[in-house]
Amino acid sequence: MPKKIICTLDQYANIFRHCELTYKQFKKLIHKKNKRSLNQQVFSFRCKVCMNHRDTSPHRRCNGCQDLFHLKCVDEESKQLCSKCQVQLQNMLLKLQYITQVEGDTLIVHECKSSNSICSVCYILCDENQNQSKICYRCNLRQHVQCYNSQNEFCSVCDQYLKDNLPYQFDTIPNYIQLWKSEYTCQDDLIMIDKIKKQNRVRLYLPKYSDTKEQQFQESYSLIKALCAKSIYFSDDLTYFPEDSKPEDNNAKYERKLEDLDEDNLKSFLQFKEFSRLGITPQLMVDFHIKTGFIAKSTGFIKKGSILAEYCGEVKKWKNIIFDQNDSIMELLSHPNPKKTLYVVPEKYSNIARFVCGIDNKIKEQVEIINVKCLRVAINKQARIIMYACKDIQPNEILYYDYNSGGKYLYPTEGYQIL
């Protein structure tokens, strides 16, 4: 029988604040998990909690995830950890030693190891075996169904956080995403260096954009919300953290197969970038699906050949992605020396492209629904990836792309399904 400890709610709160041993275990665990991406985070001087503020008010590094946060953005008593790690710590402590129950204003803590969790909203035990709880897609914590905001993919705490922190007007979105910009994101001028005589095999068009500001706002907002939920900053260009790669590593001469973008296609792409860099998407939005998480789908008719997005994220060499858990890796530049082959890894910086659903190309029905393809091109002598509609796309269609179309099977798609 597990040992029972009875304590008041105040004492309960203290258990989670002052359990030194488990706190250290937690720190070690999180530290291990983040060791690889630690250097990278040194460069992202953004508050982990409010995300969008770059002011120089007092800040510190979280002892858990090592990200920076403003002191003003966390509780007085818990200055060692950012708010996300605090909740994780609470749940982890619980999993290690306690199950709690509230009876009146008294809390009963059962001392035992358990796979159960407390609800991150009401702090009362959730039984994972009964279908009465859900996991929030932002904080990854479990909540009772009644504590969850059922209208939404997020728990009520995260939902409120996003409502309070995200822009609520279309005109404020470009300024908002400016705050997310990294100094390592390469926003180069796209210029036509040489006239390309040979036309590209695919004709790219500037897509149609929604007619009303309200609709455009819904689209951009859905993207920003999904990015924020996954702690990804918006970025519409490739990002080169010095410890991962340098822009010079992306030299199109290493890969002969890359096409230079012809004059008409470059023109369409330039026009497209003027909008997309401001966070304005073509008629696309990010929705949520219970089975796959976030998905990109159309909000209007999209003509075959329309540009949908540039595939953006951090650029990494093979050796830096080998142990990567990222689920959206895409090859950028195939180098004769495989160690120098470059990949786009949208882990911290990306755009709508990383929400495009994958398919399992061993299943015929799934291949048939592909409506997005990529054109891998050379612009300013650097490799870039442009996603475009490979067929007409009807309103409300989910976008599907074969992430293994390069034939290297880097991307696990077993068990994938059509939604």
Ligand SMILES: C[S@@+](CC[C@H](N)C(=O)[O-])C[C@H]1O[C@@H](n2cnc3c(N)ncnc32)[C@H](O)[C@@H]1O
């Ligand atoms: C490129 S990301 C797509 C965005 C992702 N859904 C998210 O919420 O961040 C790829 C991941 O989405 C999920 N996914 C995408 N397409 C899927 C499909 N057709 N069936 C099942 N899972 C899919 C898988 O978890 C995969 O690792």
